[in-house]
Amino acid sequence: MTVLSNGPAPDLLRLMTYTVIGLVDEDADQPELLIAAIIEGEAATGEVTEHCGPDDRYARFCRQVPAASAEDAARQCHEQVAEEYECHAYPDWAATDQKLYQDFIFQFLSPNARAILAVLAQRPGRQYTGEQLAAITGMRNSKVVAGTFAHPGMLNFEVERTSFWSTGRAANGRCVYWLTDAQARLFRRSEEQDR
Structure with a gap:
């Protein structure tokens, strides 16, 4: 999209807070974030249980992230989930x-x-x-x-x-x-x- 303006360039990189709500499918080969909603601004979510769904397969997900767009907020959350579920080889308790x-x-x-x-x-x-x-x-x-x-x-x-x-x-x-x-x-x- 082209924006024509005689004035100063619009601030395209202004960050807003987005609330991303969804579930993490922990049983997938690679845990996957399934986004249900992206809300502009901060949303009160109330108290939720940690897991839900058949056999507690899904971890509830709710994050507030600063982003340039809803798409950027979704991208950031997908990256966060991938990093959080990355396999760490910690030793067993002895x-x-x-x-x-x-x-x-x-x-x-x-x-x-x-x-x-x-x-x-x-x-x-x-x-x-x-x-x-x-x-x-x-x-x-x-x-x-x-x-x-x-x-x-x-x-x-x-x-x-x-x-x-x-x-x-x-x-x-x-x-x-x-x-x-x-x-x-x-x-x-x-x-x-x-x-």
Whole structure:
């Protein structure tokens, strides 16, 4: 498009705030941002759960970004998702990490996270669905279980370790959770020291 003007050139690079709302398909080979809406300005989003959809496949996404256009805001968010889900090869937790685990992970666990980990630590290697963990711990549903690990999950990256719990997909596609022997020992020792 050509803009004709006798006056000064328009400010084409003026940045505005855009709110980008969507879902991240975490089950795709390459996690993909599915944008539902781009709103000009800041939008109040209210409280949302961390995951949704069949078997908690999708992570909710809502970001406010400064951009020159809605298209630029979408591009930035696609790049952010690609970077955030980039594979980092952090080492697994080991017995020698007890102090690191105690100081930087265990002390920040919510009561819900501790309840879930206590169940998983009783039988290392046994896989539980979110629904099973919700029923055992008295939580409302599997979404609460999935959302419980949102904050602690970020702490793993702060200390450059893999997740201190294990997840996967059962044959029926449901998300399952478990602890390895090493993860269970770290949790149990931290629990004992905390008493």
